[in-house]
């Protein structure tokens with residue numbers, strides 16, 4: 015028998031043997047408060063707000079770190095439990111700035127929600143002053159150590175999931191802080207700006223740099239022609255900003271919402287995702303012909319680029335020189351689109367909506383200005399777009415559906431799956447296979463590279479030749495693959511790396527509440543988007559075909575090199 | 591500045607074992623002429639042991655035995671454990687702080703003295719006790735402590751003068 019009998023608030027229930035008290039209680043529909051606990055992380059048990067009474071145990075126990083035992087009698091609703099939780103919350107608040115009113119997390123802060131739920135009315139002690147300076151050193155993230163409750167969730171994701179180890183607990187006693195060493199700023203250390211720390215932070219202690227005002231300003235400026243592009247991952251997550259369940263496909267509503275915000279053209283990063291496949295696919299073929307610089311490593315994830323530039327600079331020659339779809343879009347908006355629409359590039363303002371905080375840094379790279387103007391002028395994360403739509407008073411659920419504008423809004427199903435781990439690989443294989451063999455694929459799905467497994471491998475037959483490919487997501491897994499490549503133990507031809515777990519749908523700019531379970535649902539939705547598309551291969555995207563015919567001429571041609579490709583540099587262990 | 595080879599040697603002596611991080615940190619601190627763990631040393635240890643810098647720093651900043659600030663030529667460790675406490679440590683510490691014009695955990699601006707509070711020096715039989723570099727002084731009174739400082743100052747100045755006269 016895998017189940018055992020326990021009692022929750024007097025009621026007999028049967029629970030999986032290995033379950034924690036927290037999960038056992040949750041299964042009964044009782045929501046226990048938690049702060050340091052995160053479903054995808056190891057138990058830290060440092061906040062104590064999840065306490066319950068267990069019969070026969072003198073002290074209250076932390077439910078997140080206690081396993082159930084046969085016959086255990088758990089009480090979650092006694093006055094003692096309630097009062098203890100309230101006291102713990104009061105203690106946290108006594109050492110916390112009382113700034114909820116002006117805090118970026120006002121509305122979705124886990125601490126504030128608990129305070130409201132438990133009726134915290136009085137806070138003993140002095141109101142803590144803002145003694146620590148905020149870290150605004152990067153274009154991606156803002157750290158406000160004054161609001162940190164030392165739950166350790168950021169440190170865990172930074173050290174384990176990402177294995178870069180930037181944020182960690184320092185000092186002891188009352189001086190404990192979670193920060194980079196020597197209290198340095200993020201720009202001074204080897205942070206990759208993935209924002210996974212911000213995604214798991216329960217409070218307003220680390221968050222995306224908010225660029226909504228910049229975009230409002232551009233929208234209000236009559237001299238600016240403001241165009242927007244949206245990443246594949248946003249269409250399957252933005253609905254969560256409005257309380258809808260994860261995995262909703264809301265492409266049509268998203269387009270309507272952006273149009274209502276006042277964007278002059280609503281375009282799609284999927285268009286340049288298809289273009290990326292054309293360029294990167296040909297790059298792969300070229301390298302396979304010469305046998306040089308293999309495996310080809312993908313380049314569309316800016317957190318990953320920040321990583322390899324700092325941690326494995328020796329492998330930079332392997333990285334595809336393709337700019338990411340976001341940057342390709344910007345470069346084309348200010349050249350191809352500017353020419354065809356007769357609008358001066360200096361008056362075009364490109365906004366992108368991304369699941370990612372590292373995209374803000376990428377857009378700000380000085381080399382990303384191949385039209386003579388900055389490719390992308392402002393990057394909003396999914397969370398920031400949610401904020402703008404709420405400010406505009408939009409009832410997202412009630413919006414009608416509409417279509418992206420042509421031509422930079424036309425895309426294929428292959429582009430949609432860019433947002434999921436394995437998607438770039440699958441999209442590339444669909445195109446490379448057909449280009450090389452001249453035959454059409456009878457089955458488009460490459461299921462070996464799909465799913466949440468950390469490292470996926472597959473071999474594909476291309477014109478009688480077997481090639482090996484690999485896919486990794488999350489930098490801890492990327493590191494493992496890099497070690498294999500560095501030691502010469504890998505014989506891959508093509509490797510897809512995504513910085514964030516699950517790929518872009520799990521990015522650091524996505525709606526709060528992103529867990530691996532939520533990631534899996536968004537991934538499923540993206541494959542559904544792909545299936546619903548009339549065109550499912552990048553090279554069959556008619557708008558991309560027009561672009562080559564009328565403007566670029568050929569993949570890897572001169573104009574492509576000027577606008578769509580970039581170079582990398584060894585940064586040492588610091589992002590600046 | 592500590593040379594990287596010294597750090598490498600120390601790590602080598604500890605078998606390159608990540609689990610011995612604290613011991614490595616203490617040994618590197620000891621080998622440093624300024625008796626502290628410099629940022630260069632932290633980075634070097636992180637690089638060789640393949641531990642993120644933040645984690646090396648975390649351990650270093652957790653243990654009171656490790657100083658992240660350069661320490662004076664004379665490191666005065668004042669015992670704050672119960673036996674010394676009961677024997678009048680508070681007055682001794684006060685006298686030292688007053689004489690040097692710094693608080694515990696600080697270094698004089700001329701870089702000659704550092705005062706730190708520590709746990710038992712193993713000299714409880716002559717409490718209250720302090721330790722200056724490797725020498726223990728016991729059965730202290732505030733007056734005795736001030737006298738010791740005066741002697742150390744003289745010792746330092748004599749050293750300076752002799753080295754000066756060599757030129």
Ligand code: SF4
Nearest residue numbers: 113114117123217218
């Ligand atoms: S982090 Fe939460 S509790 Fe703290 S000020 Fe912001 S909203 Fe309030």
Ligand code: SF4
Nearest residue numbers: 172205206208209211
């Ligand atoms: S952005 Fe990523 S690398 Fe930087 S501190 Fe946060 S989790 Fe760590």
Ligand code: SF4
Nearest residue numbers: 162163165166168215
């Ligand atoms: S910054 Fe946020 S996630 Fe990190 S320890 Fe502080 S409160 Fe927790």
Ligand code: FES
Nearest residue numbers: 059061062064078
């Ligand atoms: S959630 Fe259980 S101790 Fe923090």
Ligand code: FES
Nearest residue numbers: 669671674711713
């Ligand atoms: S108690 Fe002070 S030396 Fe032992």
